[in-house]
Amino acid sequence: MDDLIRTEQLTVTYPGAPAPRLRQVSIAVGQDERVLLLGPSGAGKSTLLRTLAGVVPQTVEAQVTGQLQVCAADPRSTPVPQLAAQVATLTQDPADQLCLPTVAEEVAFALENRAAPAEEIGQRVAAALQAVGAGHLAGRRTSELSGGEGQRVALAAALVARPRLLLLDEPTALLDPAGARSIGTLLAGLPGSSLLIEHRLDELGTLPERCVLFDGAGTVLVDGPSREVLTWPEVAGTGTWLPATAELTRVLGRPVSGAQVGGALAELAERSPRPNPRPPGPVLLTAGETEVRRGERTVLTGVDLELRAGQITAVLGANGSGKSSLLLGLAGLLPATGISGRARAGMVFQNPEHQFLARSVAEEIGYGLPAGSSVEPVLARYGLAGFADADPFRLSGGQQRRLSLAAMTVMDDEVLLADEPTFGQDRRTAAGIGAELARLADEGRAVVLVSHDLRLVAALADQVLLLAGGRPVAAGSVDQVLVPDVLARAGLHLPPLLAAWPGPLGAARGVLALLEHEAAPAQVAA
Known part of the structure; x- marks a missing residue:
């Protein structure tokens, strides 16, 4: 042959x-x-x-x-x-x-x-x-x-x-x-x-x-x-994503079958204390009965949302439900009604290349730093050490995504709008990006992320907005929204690891944090 x-x-x-x-x-x-x-x-x-x-x-x-x-x-x-x-x-x-x-x-x-x-x-x-x-x-x-x-x-x-x-x-x-x-x-x-x-x-x-x-x-x-x-x-040392059974097998040190995933998660829960919730800060931006338009077409309507300092908001929905349009409306890049607040909002686009301005990684990040500041700590934090002189347009897709996040987070905007922040990432870098988003919220920023990664949402989100057909169909905590009957309203379902969790998903945060730490304990790894 x-x-x-x-x-x-x-x-x-x-x-x-x-x-x-x-x-x-x-x-x-x-x-x-x-x-x-x-x-x-x-x-x-x-x-x-x-x-x-x-x-x-x-x-x-x-x-x-x-x-x-x-x-x-x-x-x-x-x-x-x-x-x-x-x-x-x-x-x-x-x-x-x-x-x-x-x-x-x-x-x-x-x-x-x-x-x-x-x-x-x-x-x-x-x-x-x-x-x-x-x-x-x-x-x-x-x-x-x-x-x-x-x-x-x-x-x-x-x-x-x-x-x-x-x-x-x-x-x-x-x-x-x-x-x-x-x-x-x-x-x-x-x-x-x-x-x-x-x-x-x-x-x-x-x-x-x-x-x-x-x-x-x-x-x-x-x-x-x-x-x-x-x-x-x-294989885990390469930062590669693994199926849930393989990941749990590695962490527990014994074989875990598909039928044993729920029990394995319960065992991990016993040694994984649930992190304390972040206290909500003042309201920075408000969307009240917000409508977003693209040209002559209304693509999103009826959104009510408060973005508070120190809180992470996740926006979920099937393809074409209006998630990216909402972020663009909040950023002032699409016509939107009902948005109030004076906070500065920075946008990380779904396509990283849409926001690049420079021909080197160092220059791209340097735009947002005070004069004379070193870019090296930022490069190290986002797994880009050694790429200071590289052309942003020649990086891999995953590296471009991390550069777009790094360039925007150094701007110190009070609100960060991130569209698919873990797109193109391996297991290790995705976990590191999640840790960076949590750090930004802990510093007092309001973080809004659009993602199809429900595991990331379960690990990070303080509130969740679920969209379908250009309208909200649910809003609330992880426990209230990440449940099968509610997700079904938007045509979504839980991935295997979350579906096997024996109880409300808010209680899974400690286990998810343990698994993230196993993948990226300190920073966004290269």
Whole structure:
């Protein structure tokens, strides 16, 4: 059986980088083989996919050495459009891929390039959109899509031409939990070969049978059956996300099955005192019967919310429910009514590149620091030590997210609005970001986060706002909102670890804090 992918001693180094992003990577992927790529943020996983697709070095400059073959061609020299006839890529940020005015035109583009019959194009576009749960978006403008909606559309555009090889970079990162599970089921049943980068292993459901694990230096640590790799003792040290059973097995030092998760959590609760709640401070911003508009369209209405100093507010909802629009309205970046208060609000955008102004990491952070201040402590706190001179636009997706947080938090705004702050993070860096958000609240800031990571919300939030269809459907504490019947109003459900908790989730905070400490005890690790 011929291999669709074969690399031998593949090494990739970006201009000006202190070290290679990939080091001597040798892997082979056969026909109809599905492979999961795991490793910490910045390990080179996305770089591997870009190199296999020919984007590196043909579009993004880099030195690429070693042997490389994809679908019987060398992607370093084969024109990218020629490769795209057999290889489809889904990038980490869907905004990088959506370029045509409407959803239907975007998904049809690959078929039109292949001169497919018009009647066939319409049928296949409809089928692809339906498969990813985006059939209702066909007539929408791509510029109006939420991040999760854009991710579904970009996936449909990748699937519609029925490629031999799929290169998928976190295809569920911006999806709600139900959407992540449905996409996981879809991908598991597709024909052809695929390489999948994914952090949300529990929510994805069925995993590829093979796993390749990278370390932080871009070297392959282990390549083998997923069920063995995920229980490998050293895997946790890489900062890789693990399924709940594997994580609890590591912490307790004995095997934990799916049926034993609830009991294991109860055991951990006995040695994990519940942290004291943060006392609420003065009201900094108020939203009263707030309405938010995008152009002529009202996208959110009826929001009542008080943002208090020292409190963390989580905004939840399915894709397209109005979460990001609420943050943009609070920041004054979208027209919004009913917002009062004089507090300064800083915004961390869902797409980090939308807020970068400089050509070096140090300069980007330096904008918000007093003159003469050193950026080194900030770089260390956010896992960016050694990247002071790096180009923000050449960082990995996870590193860009941490830079966007670092650049905004040094501004000392009284209110921090963070849209998907743990997007693109490995286990260790996600835990570190959670600790940073808690620290900011402890310092007296009001923190508002939009997230599909319900575990993060359960660990941090003082109050939760649940949106559905552009309106609030619930508001209250973690105990009041993170319950199955309430989440179901917005089409959400608890991830396996939280669903197994024996009681109100507010009491789980001590256990979650213990698990976070195991992953990132001091700072956002590199």
